[in-house]
Amino acid sequence: MAAKVYYENDADSTLLNGKKIAVIGYGSQGHAHSLNLKDSGFDVRVGLREGSKSWAKATEAGLSVKTVAEAAKEADIIMILINDEYQGDVYRESIAPYVEEGNALVFGHGFNIHFGQIKAPKGVDVFMVAPKGPGHLVRRTYQEGKGVPALIAVHQDATGNARALALAWAKGIGGTRGGVLETTFREETETDLFGEQAVLCGGATALVKAGFETLVNAGYQPEIAYFECLHELKLIVDLLYEAGIAGMRYSISDTAQYGDMTRGPRIVTDATKAEMVQILKEIQTGQFAKEWILENKANRPSFNALAAIDQESQLEAVGKQLRGLMSWVKKTDVVEATE
Numbered sequence: 109m110a111a112k113v114y115y116e117n118d119a120d121s122t123l124l125n126g127k128k129i130a131v132i133g134y135g136s137q138g139h140a141h142s143l144n145l146k147d148s149g150f151d152v153r154v155g156l157r158e159g160s161k162s163w164a165k166a167t168e169a170g171l172s173v174k175t176v177a178e179a180a181k182e183a184d185i186i187m188i189l190i191n192d193e194y195q196g197d198v199y200r201e202s203i204a205p206y207v208e209e210g211n212a213l214v215f216g217h218g219f220n221i222h223f224g225q226i227k228a229p230k231g232v233d234v235f236m237v238a239p240k241g242p243g244h245l246v247r248r249t250y251q252e253g254k255g256v257p258a259l260i261a262v263h264q265d266a267t268g269n270a271r272a273l274a275l276a277w278a279k280g281i282g283g284t285r286g287g288v289l290e291t292t293f294r295e296e297t298e299t300d301l302f303g304e305q306a307v308l309c310g311g312a313t314a315l316v317k318a319g320f321e322t323l324v325n326a327g328y329q330p331e332i333a334y335f336e337c338l339h340e341l342k343l344i345v346d347l348l349y350e351a352g353i354a355g356m357r358y359s360i361s362d363t364a365q366y367g368d369m370t371r372g373p374r375i376v377t378d379a380t381k382a383e384m385v386q387i388l389k390e391i392q393t394g395q396f397a398k399e400w401i402l403e404n405k406a407n408r409p410s411f412n413a414l415a416a417i418d419q420e421s422q423l424e425a426v427g428k429q430l431r432g433l434m435s436w437v438k439k440t441d442v443v444e445a446t447e
């Protein structure tokens with residue numbers, strides 16, 4: 109294997125002993141990093157804006173909560189886990205004034221450093237620990253004794269310790285249980301954006317919606333279309349995750365495998381692949397970043413409209429109903445927050 113993968117024994121998390129850690133933000137990633145690090149025995153405080161809806165939640169979870177400025181002021185290591193699109197403003201206003209020489213600034217995604225929205229001062233370590241999975245699973249898997257794999261990268265190594273600290277952090281959140289790979293801010297940012305746009309989120313939801321609509325428009329029952337195109341996808345993806353494409357194909361029928369091999373390439377065609385290359389180019393040139401930054405400056409007109417269209421769709425209505433009838437689909441923290 110070409111890439112070196114770091115596991116538990118390759119990381120020394122005692123480097124975090126005695127360090128004052130601030131996790132800024134308590135959303136998907138923020139709650140996972142702060143709770144996992146606290147459970148790993150480290151000194152964590154959470155930084156939130158005044159009036160934050162997460163203040164009570166983090167306090168109830170046993171964390172010390174302060175304003176962003178207070179948390180940044182007293183911390184040696186500051187992990188910024190607020191929305192990418194707001195990080196620049198919050199950093200300049202409430203973090204930058206308190207960053208001292210020898211401190212570390214840490215990110216869960218490279219967007220702001222790579223696209224130049226945050227310029228860190230000299231004399232501080234700047235590194236990244238980016239779990240390759242949703243924050244709620246970073247927390248859930250840690251509690252189960254497992255971990256979500258993570259990427260680390262060093263942008264600025266002022267103390268000579270940046271890489272070791274990144275590995276220590278990755279271990280503290282459970283990342284080294286899954287495996288940690290080293291990358292650069294550029295590589296992480298571009299591949300992460302590409303993955304979520306073309307495959308994991310954009311590609312997957314577009315595929316599910318198109319399949320569902322094709323069946324429903326042809327007169328089939330929406331409930332059956334939902335089971336076929338969304339619910340069962342998880343079962344198939346579980347097999348892909350466990351045993352790769354061959355493992356998934358081992359479990360499905362030969363009829364399904366023949367259809368998979370002959371029809372799949374008619375869905376993801378050369379035109380689709382050319383569009384993927386185009387999407388990657390828009391990421392690499394900063395066009396996507398600029399579009400997203402401007403979208404936020406304009407108060408998210410497209411984001412809000414597109415989200416509303418999907419929320420009102422038949423697919424979501426049918427899904428909500430059917431999931432409610434499946435007793436084994438647990439009411440997780442994500443379900444409670446969204447239904």
Ligand SMILES: NC(=O)C1=CN([C@@H]2O[C@H](COP(=O)(O)OP(=O)(O)OC[C@H]3O[C@@H](n4cnc5c(N)ncnc54)[C@H](OP(=O)(O)O)[C@@H]3O)[C@@H](O)[C@H]2O)C=CC1
Binds near residue numbers: 194
């Ligand atoms: N979601 C994920 O699983 C992954 C995310 N990442 C990266 O992690 C980072 C965080 O993303 P994610 O966890 O999704 O974010 P969320 O949207 O889930 O949470 C954002 C948090 O930031 C806080 N926040 C937002 N604006 C401000 C502000 N102006 N001042 C202070 N706090 C603010 C929110 O506060 P409040 O609680 O008050 O609303 C909330 O606690 C991003 O860099 C993202 O790219 C990386 C890998 C996966």
Ligand SMILES: CC(=O)[C@](C)(O)C(=O)O
Binds near residue numbers: 241242300304308309
């Ligand atoms: C969950 C994750 O890895 C993402 C999709 O990159 C993100 O939430 O930004």
Ligand SMILES: [Mg+2]
Binds near residue numbers: 241300303304
């Ligand atoms: Mg990602």
Ligand SMILES: [Mg+2]
Binds near residue numbers: 217300301304
């Ligand atoms: Mg991402």
